[in-house]
């Protein structure tokens with residue numbers, strides 16, 4: 001009997017222990033499952049984060065690579081702006097800010113290129129109005145050749161019709177062709193913005209017909225002041241005319257004895273280095289007769305005599 005009781009007690013004890021062990025095991029399993037799940041979950045988050053970072057880096061790299069490529073292309077076009085050391089630093093540090101700044105600077109350069117101011121200092125722009133002239137133009141052209149000079153001619157349509165060969169010769173020699181209208185009469189050309197634009201377009205078309213060059217360079221008869229008012233300017237802008245005035249007035253139409261040369265030299269010395277030099281003269285016999293002295297002065301004093309071009313910011317009376 002005693003033995004039986006003892007064995008029963010023992011069995012009870014064993015049962016209790018077994019239950020406890022199972023309980024403990026379950027608890028352990030649950031805890032470890034929870035722990036593992038969390039661990040893997042956080043690992044997944046980490047992995048996602050890492051992947052996202054990698055993707056971003058790839059994106060940035062390809063972006064900067066593209067930018068570098070673009071910069072290189074632009075640099076190839078504008079060799080002056082290339083500084084290899086600077087270029088390397090930018091790519092290494094990957095400072096997008098610097099790249100942006102460079103882009104802005106390039107944009108500014110481009111817009112400045114679109115309309116460059118006329119050169120100051122040792123450059124002079126000779127301009128001749130009212131031609132061509134059957135008697136004066138050839139002499140002027142020969143003198144320009146002799147002094148390795150280029151000039152700009154603002155011409156009247158009827159005079160061009162009379163001297164078609166001269167117009168073609170001017171273009172072939174690399175001078176710049178511009179227009180000055182048809183009538184040169186205040187009561188006609190300045191009658192309305194429409195008449196002003198119409199006269200200029202008639203002359204522009206003639207030049208295009210005989211040379212194939214479509215010019216936009218226009219000189220208003222007597223200059224843009226006082227006749228070219230804002231209504232005229234608006235009409236001219238619409239036609240994309242580039243209106244050129246001058247800052248050296250030789251008054252060669254009046255100073256027929258060569259005094260205009262001294263006037264030009266005097267004004268050149270006054271303006272030198274302060275403003276780009278644009279000289280007004282006319283295709284006249286008396287101008288042609290004394291022109292060589294002026295060309296010699298500019299040549300001897302190191303001036304480059306150039307023709308105007310359409311990318312320059314024009315001088316205009318205010």
Ligand SMILES: [Zn+2]
Nearest residue numbers: 129130221222
């Ligand atoms: Zn004129």
